[in-house]
Amino acid sequence: MSLKNILVAFNGSEGSVSALKYAAALADETTHVTVLLAHSDHDIVTSSGMWVPSSARAIIEQANIDFVAEIEARFNALRSDLNLGDRLHYRREAGRVDGVISETARAFDLVVIGQDLPTEEVNEHIFVHPDRIALVSGRPVLIVPQGHDAKAIHSHAVLAWDGGRAAARALSDALGLLEDQGHVTVLSVGDTDAPRPSKDLMDHLARHGISATREKIPATPGPARALLAYCREKDPCLLVMGAYEHSKFREDFLGGMTARVFKRTPIPVLLSH
Incomplete structure (x- = not known):
């Protein structure tokens, strides 16, 4: 494995705990x-404004300190179980959360982020958007579902392959993980002809010591749902896919596949853009 330097976005949520455990297992x-706790440099409850009494501002500032301290305490409670010793590092930084993580990630091999469910109450001042980080950071982003067992045994990994630039980048970023896994299903979604370059791709994987098989599934009731259903049925260890092959605006406007997959995935997903 070529991963020597992993960044974990940690905000104290159940998803971020799963992400931290997954990174330790890697x-x-x-x-x-x-471990990076990025939090907004705006007050959790705004203390700006001349109308706020100084006594109230002091209470708000203390609440902010206590809020961050609770997250740090959760991390410290997990530290000894990770068995990383002095190779585990912690930092916190104030600023725009996604921006702080994206800029920091550029000096790491991989950033691991927990899947925070839409129904989970995560304070907006620590909320992480994995898709934005994949788009901006220039680094691969691995999203880990809540409660995922990083030590469970799975038969294979899945590479979502459409022959495009983003899929090729995702393959390159995930190659070390796929080599460790040993077997990969190259999965195409939709009724179109198999994307090129088919034979070249299979040869490339074989030359990296990866046993690969091809599979194609129909894109019904939609490509994202089809891909998620496949992952639930086959239970692979990892899904590797490109993010935002089309524009981010188009993805947001149409409700893109990238967002649908990472928000609902039952298994870890590696996104690259």
């Missing part, structure tokens, strides 16, 4: 894991 004896 690490070998030479891998460093850095």
Whole structure:
């Protein structure tokens, strides 16, 4: 495995706990894991404005301190179980959350982020948007579902392949993980002809010691739902896919596949753009 430097976005949510445990499971004896608590530099309850009495501002500021301290306490409670010793690092930084994580991630091999469910109450001042980070950071983003067992045994990984640029980038970013897994299903979604380059792709995987098979599924009732249903049925260890092959605006406007998949995935997903 070529992963030597992993960043984990940690906000104290159940998803971020799963992400941290997953990153620790990926690490070998030479891998460093850095935990980053990024939080908005705006007050959780705004203390700006001349109308706010100084006594109230003091209470708000203390509440902000306590809020961050609770997240740090949750991390510290997990530290000893991760067995990373002095290769586990912690930092916190104020600013725009997605921006802080994206800029920090550029000096890491991989950023691991928990899946915060839409129904879960996560304070907006610590909320992480994995799709934005995949789009802006220039690094692969691995999204881990809540409660995922990083030590469970799975038969294979899945590469969502449409022959496009983003899929090729995702393959490159995930190659070390796929080599460790040993077997990959190259999955195409839809009724179109198999995307090129088919034979070249299979040869490429084989030359990296990866046993690969091809499979095609219909894109009904939609490509995202079809892909998610496949993952639920086959239970692979990892889904590798490109993010935002079309524009981010188009994805948002049409309710794109990228967002649908990472918000509902039952397994870890590696996104690259």
